Amino acid sequence: MLASLTMATLIIVGAGASGLAAASRLVEKGFDPDRITILEAENRIGGRIHTVPHGSSVIEMGAQWVHGHDGNVVHSLAAAAGEIRTDIHTLESTGYADNVEMAYRDGRKIKPEQLKEFKKILESIYEDSRRDLAQWEKSLGEYFEYKFGEHLDRGSFTTMNRSMALDLLDWAHRSQNIEDGSDNWMETSGSGSLEYHECAGDYTTVWKRGYSVLFDILMKNIPKTSNGLRLSLADRIQLNSPVHLIRWNSGQVQVVCSNQTYYADMVLVTCSLGVLKDRADKLFTPLLPEKKRRAIEGIGFGTVDKVFLEYRRPWWTSEWGGVNFLTDPAKATGDWDDTLMGFSTVRGQPNLLIGWISGPAARQCENDSDNEVLRKCSALLRDAVGSDFSYEEPTRIIRTMWHSNRHFCGSYSYRSNKSKDLNVWATDLAEPIHDSNGSVRLLFAGEATHDHRYSNVHAAVETGWREADRIIELTKGAQFTAKL
Numbered sequence: 001m002l003a004s005l006t007m008a009t010l011i012i013v014g015a016g017a018s019g020l021a022a023a024s025r026l027v028e029k030g031f032d033p034d035r036i037t038i039l040e041a042e043n044r045i046g047g048r049i050h051t052v053p054h055g056s057s058v059i060e061m062g063a064q065w066v067h068g069h070d071g072n073v074v075h076s077l078a079a080a081a082g083e084i085r086t087d088i089h090t091l092e093s094t095g096y097a098d099n100v101e102m103a104y105r106d107g108r109k110i111k112p113e114q115l116k117e118f119k120k121i122l123e124s125i126y127e128d129s130r131r132d133l134a135q136w137e138k139s140l141g142e143y144f145e146y147k148f149g150e151h152l153d154r155g156s157f158t159t160m161n162r163s164m165a166l167d168l169l170d171w172a173h174r175s176q177n178i179e180d181g182s183d184n185w186m187e188t189s190g191s192g193s194l195e196y197h198e199c200a201g202d203y204t205t206v207w208k209r210g211y212s213v214l215f216d217i218l219m220k221n222i223p224k225t226s227n228g229l230r231l232s233l234a235d236r237i238q239l240n241s242p243v244h245l246i247r248w249n250s251g252q253v254q255v256v257c258s259n260q261t262y263y264a265d266m267v268l269v270t271c272s273l274g275v276l277k278d279r280a281d282k283l284f285t286p287l288l289p290e291k292k293r294r295a296i297e298g299i300g301f302g303t304v305d306k307v308f309l310e311y312r313r314p315w316w317t318s319e320w321g322g323v324n325f326l327t328d329p330a331k332a333t334g335d336w337d338d339t340l341m342g343f344s345t346v347r348g349q350p351n352l353l354i355g356w357i358s359g360p361a362a363r364q365c366e367n368d369s370d371n372e373v374l375r376k377c378s379a380l381l382r383d384a385v386g387s388d389f390s391y392e393e394p395t396r397i398i399r400t401m402w403h404s405n406r407h408f409c410g411s412y413s414y415r416s417n418k419s420k421d422l423n424v425w426a427t428d429l430a431e432p433i434h435d436s437n438g439s440v441r442l443l444f445a446g447e448a449t450h451d452h453r454y455s456n457v458h459a460a461v462e463t464g465w466r467e468a469d470r471i472i473e474l475t476k477g478a479q480f481t482a483k484l
């Protein structure tokens with residue numbers, strides 16, 4: 001059996017969490033690494049995990065947190081390797097932490113009792129949503145606005161007037177879009193959002209040495225051969241090799257890169273859903289089957305970006321966790337800076353603040369120059385909280401451009417109302433594709449192909465393992481050996 005296993009050849013498109021999880025699982029189970037080629041478009045491995053050294057620690061340009069621990073395979077791998085930070089128990093958050101204040105651009109602050117009331121009402125809506133959304137035909141946004149309207153009409157808000165409550169709701173909307181990776185909560189399916197299953201436990205767990213350690217762990221699991229040599233996967237990765245064309249219905253699959261054409265019995269596609277949305281019709285020949293194309297079209301894929309500002313020294317106090325920005329609709333500029341969530345402090349980085357932005361505003365922000373972005377962000381901070389401190393201008397900006405990068409075209413997937421209308425789900429994205437002789441030629445992994453944990457690294461890893469197991473099953477027979 002192992003003999004036929006070692007005969008089939010495989011190309012993995014993408015050296016991110018799912019691609020490398022698949023490769024390491026295959027090699028663990030006896031698949032000859034020399035029969036695997038991993039094509040990576042970037043000049044680095046990692047995909048949407050991108051840990052960058054900074055100062056005496058690191059910053060995460062991509063995946064930031066391990067979301068929960070129960071049933072979270074990434075948490076298990078990291079914890080077993082002793083790589084989870086356990087010395088910090090405070091909840092790190094893009095928004096709701098108690099030491100993060102909420103302010104209008106003109107410096108007006110939301111008082112603690114107002115914030116407390118708002119959070120309580122919002123939480124009660126979240127509680128209700130778990131029960132209500134299954135029967136809710138419309139978008140998540142329409143649900144929240146409907147419930148919020150009920151609270152406004154019922155007089156639930158006693159510490160603020162209607163317009164301030166709505167400004168806070170607008171902020172909650174921006175926060176939800178960052179969590180979902182959606183452009184607008186009117187595009188997130190209400191009932192579809194129930195497909196997402198959380199892992200219980202701290203949602204903002206961090207790695208001691210950064211997320212990219214995951215790849216060391218995945219590769220380390222690869223067994224040694226009987227003569228003691230470590231089978232090498234790293235050697236199987238071709239960096240700087242964007243794929244231009246995959247010809248999948250004429251015998252062996254042909255994968256065309258700029259400098260070279262590769263052939264294999266099967267191709268595991270792990271690029272982001274964003275890339276598939278952008279150019280699947282050009283990438284695959286013949287066109288993918290109708291159902292797959294509809295899944296690619298229907299399932300949502302948004303943009304979430306981070307902006308790090310570096311200061312010569314912190315101008316804030318150690319108790320200050322950050323500020324969230326409220327936008328007064330009467331004073332909105334219509335530019336992307338109306339939509340920036342706010343800035344918060346960064347663990348292990350005393351001179352940095354991190355800001356989050358999503359959706360069309362994030363894409364606009366990506367188009368501005370570094371200097372423009374630095375200037376606008378700094379102005380927001382100075383106007384909202386600068387007068388409380390001796391504010392100083394930042395000296396440097398570091399930011400992500402997940403949408404503009406052709407190798408990603410965005411950040412992560414969500415269940416859109418369009419996917420509900422088209423009746424397409426993660427299983428449709430995950431479905432392998434057979435050639436006209438019935439041989440499986442294309443397989444799909446990646447966060448967007450996970451039924452319940454999409455948008456997460458643990459989904460990426462699980463789907464990589466899922467496809468590795470499928471490949472093992474498929475190659476157990478002599479299906480491909482005749483050709484080799």
Ligand SMILES: *[C@@H]1O[C@H](CO)[C@@H](O)[C@H](O)[C@H]1NC(C)=O
Nearest residue numbers: 108159160161162163164165
């Ligand atoms: C609502 O309250 C805020 C803060 O007290 C105040 O600045 C604003 O003018 C009020 N808006 C209306 C429409 O009353």
Ligand SMILES: *[C@@H]1O[C@H](CO)[C@@H](O)[C@H](O)[C@H]1NC(C)=O
Nearest residue numbers: 138139184186187417418421
């Ligand atoms: C889905 O979202 C779009 C954009 O907001 C909206 O135009 C459309 O009506 C929504 N469809 C459903 C079924 O809610």
Ligand SMILES: *[C@@H]1O[C@H](CO)[C@@H](O)[C@H](O)[C@H]1NC(C)=O
Nearest residue numbers: 248249250251252435436437
């Ligand atoms: C299917 O099998 C036939 C006979 O072996 C072969 O001629 C043909 O090229 C195959 N088609 C594909 C798509 O592999």
Ligand SMILES: *[C@@H]1O[C@H](CO)[C@@H](O)[C@H](O)[C@H]1NC(C)=O
Nearest residue numbers: 238239240241242258259260
């Ligand atoms: C592909 O070819 C170009 C131009 O000849 C070269 O600059 C580049 O390094 C090559 N890439 C790889 C992965 O070999």
Ligand SMILES: *[C@@H]1O[C@H](CO)[C@@H](O)[C@H](O)[C@H]1NC(C)=O
Nearest residue numbers: 360361362363364365366367
């Ligand atoms: C950003 O710039 C590109 C290239 O000029 C353009 O195609 C795109 O529409 C712009 N995006 C936004 C959101 O302004």
